[in-house]
Amino acid sequence: MLIKGKVWKYGNDVNTDVIFPGKYTYTITETAEMAKVALEDLDPEFAKNVHKGDVIVGGTNFGCGSSREQAASCLVYSGVGAVIAKTFARLYFRNCINFGLPALTSPKAVDALKHGESIEIDTDKGEIRCKAGVFKFPPLPKEVVGIFDAGGLIPYTKKQLGL
Amino acid sequence: MGKTFSEKILGQKVGKDVVPGEIIEVEPDVAMSHDNTAAISKTFYKIGVDQVYKPGMHVVILDHCTPAANEKFAENHKDIREFVRKQGIRNFYDIHVGICHQVMHEKGHVWPGALIVGSDSHSTSYGAFGAFSAGIGRSEMAAIMARGKIWLRVPETIKIVVDGEFPEAVSAKDLMLKIAREIGADGALYKAIEFCGPTIDRMSVASRFVFTNMAVEIGAKAGYMIPNQATLGYLKDRVSQPFEVIESDPNAEYEAEYHFDVSTLEPMIAKPHTVDNVVPVSEVKGTRIDQIFFGSCTNARVEDFEIVAEILRGKRVHPDVRMLVFPASQEVYLEVLKKGWIQELVEAGCVIMNPGCGPCMGNHEGVPANGEVVLATSNRNFKGRLGNKESFVYLVSPRTAAMSALTGKIEDCWY
Numbered sequence A: 001m002l003i004k005g006k007v008w009k010y011g012n013d014v015n016t017d018v019i020f021p022g023k024y025t026y027t028i029t030e031t032a033e034m035a036k037v038a039l040e041d042l043d044p045e046f047a048k049n050v051h052k053g054d055v056i057v058g059g060t061n062f063g064c065g066s067s068r069e070q071a072a073s074c075l076v077y078s079g080v081g082a083v084i085a086k087t088f089a090r091l092y093f094r095n096c097i098n099f100g101l102p103a104l105t106s107p108k109a110v111d112a113l114k115h116g117e118s119i120e121i122d123t124d125k126g127e128i129r130c131k132a133g134v135f136k137f138p139p140l141p142k143e144v145v146g147i148f149d150a151g152g153l154i155p156y157t158k159k160q161l162g163l
Numbered sequence B: 001m002g003k004t005f006s007e008k009i010l011g012q013k014v015g016k017d018v019v020p021g022e023i024i025e026v027e028p029d030v031a032m033s034h035d036n037t038a039a040i041s042k043t044f045y046k047i048g049v050d051q052v053y054k055p056g057m058h059v060v061i062l063d064h065c066t067p068a069a070n071e072k073f074a075e076n077h078k079d080i081r082e083f084v085r086k087q088g089i090r091n092f093y094d095i096h097v098g099i100c101h102q103v104m105h106e107k108g109h110v111w112p113g114a115l116i117v118g119s120d121s122h123s124t125s126y127g128a129f130g131a132f133s134a135g136i137g138r139s140e141m142a143a144i145m146a147r148g149k150i151w152l153r154v155p156e157t158i159k160i161v162v163d164g165e166f167p168e169a170v171s172a173k174d175l176m177l178k179i180a181r182e183i184g185a186d187g188a189l190y191k192a193i194e195f196c197g198p199t200i201d202r203m204s205v206a207s208r209f210v211f212t213n214m215a216v217e218i219g220a221k222a223g224y225m226i227p228n229q230a231t232l233g234y235l236k237d238r239v240s241q242p243f244e245v246i247e248s249d250p251n252a253e254y255e256a257e258y259h260f261d262v263s264t265l266e267p268m269i270a271k272p273h274t275v276d277n278v279v280p281v282s283e284v285k286g287t288r289i290d291q292i293f294f295g296s297c298t299n300a301r302v303e304d305f306e307i308v309a310e311i312l313r314g315k316r317v318h319p320d321v322r323m324l325v326f327p328a329s330q331e332v333y334l335e336v337l338k339k340g341w342i343q344e345l346v347e348a349g350c351v352i353m354n355p356g357c358g359p360c361m362g363n364h365e366g367v368p369a370n371g372e373v374v375l376a377t378s379n380r381n382f383k384g385r386l387g388n389k390e391s392f393v394y395l396v397s398p399r400t401a402a403m404s405a406l407t408g409k410i411e412d413c414w415y
Ligand code: SF4
Pocket: B064, B099, B100, B101, B120, B122, B295, B296, B297, B298, B356, B357, B360, B361, B378, B379
């Protein structure tokens, strides 16, 4: 898969409450509405200006906090193609896999990438290409590749059950 | 080489030796979900299955926005009641029972050696009772309802050893905040944490819970303690099935080991907006406050009420402060009522609320206004957590909260 877009860069410890505020977790359920509040408490400009294929770049512990998967899915609905971070919080990483959103770990790429620059990600080759060069990222563990390839956990579960 | 508790419990589940880093597929013993069961049930039906696999595995507890704050929440609750009825999920607790993580052990759904998952990040809590427990997402819970299985990565383990006697007025929460400061909000990412040492062994059930509850705040997948006598006594009349206490082998391999001595510990406070932005309370002493949130799954149990009632007895909450009180559960509520503490808190000017999460995740019941400062006995102070990103949340122990209630300023209870 090839992902192409612009970089939205943020710092360390971007938490689930600023990605998808807790007060919306039971009240906003439509995908278009979810996209509109993505990153609301971190960057009010994001939801208005994000384009399909854009990439979010964060530092360490990206997605810490709640188990709420809307913090991953709202980015999918807003068109985000991938998230790159130095490290991911555990639940966030799981939720990304479950929604088929590439969550890529590459500390070097994070340091090199600048807000607003163009980026290209080749998930098959495991490469991030940007102005500063090409960065490799490790592949997903083989046990969970199936979930990702099926398009997420729900389609995967269907497949497992033969539905 | 020896095995850690998580390698043992997860290994037992798959019937073979497992090592850290390995990914396994397991069937949990217990699966907990709360108000998010409405969304989970919709995802479950989308999979195309009609009947929940092993309804007895599931526990559903309404707590996050109870009673319903508006029609959206009301519809959610209604959907959940219909879902559990239709699916035969008998372990259902409606809005009067309490916060999920408290109700789980009060009602006997937690036991040593169990593998428990919950669609809530603080599901790490049950490790205080010797279970392996971890948070999962909503879709994952729906998939468990359909297939009974989930993948888990066997975690590496960090050991936290605690020694020394707490000085008077310093408690579990102060230590947990200190641990967060030392280890950092991502210090235990993906890891299991084993809390041990003489201080942990001596602690009450309620105090021990604070650590495994907040283990996720420093990134952990699971927190764990070997159940002490107090814990086994507590579980005795609650758990109906046989269980075996699992201990890490003495020669188990830990990824890191941290030591804390509490004998010189001061009261600690987490400043806005991260849990590891921790300083001694003395550093922010005198900061004006607007509201106190005494509640949550971290600190709203009987022993917390005892401390707060002692401080507020016969006194008045400062007129500029609103003090909101949420017992962790119906059981806690009844007990503190009987002791007469609720009356004392009401006389002191507190607002007594219903057992449940209250404003903890910003849904209702005490959302702060712009610029307001809140002292909270809960576990998370992210920007916007209480429902307003223009407010400032500090995390404290119940004692610091109560002392500060009297003066309307952050007070240091260190003698
Ligand atoms: S009290 Fe707060 S932290 Fe605990 S379960 Fe409820 S919302 Fe979550």
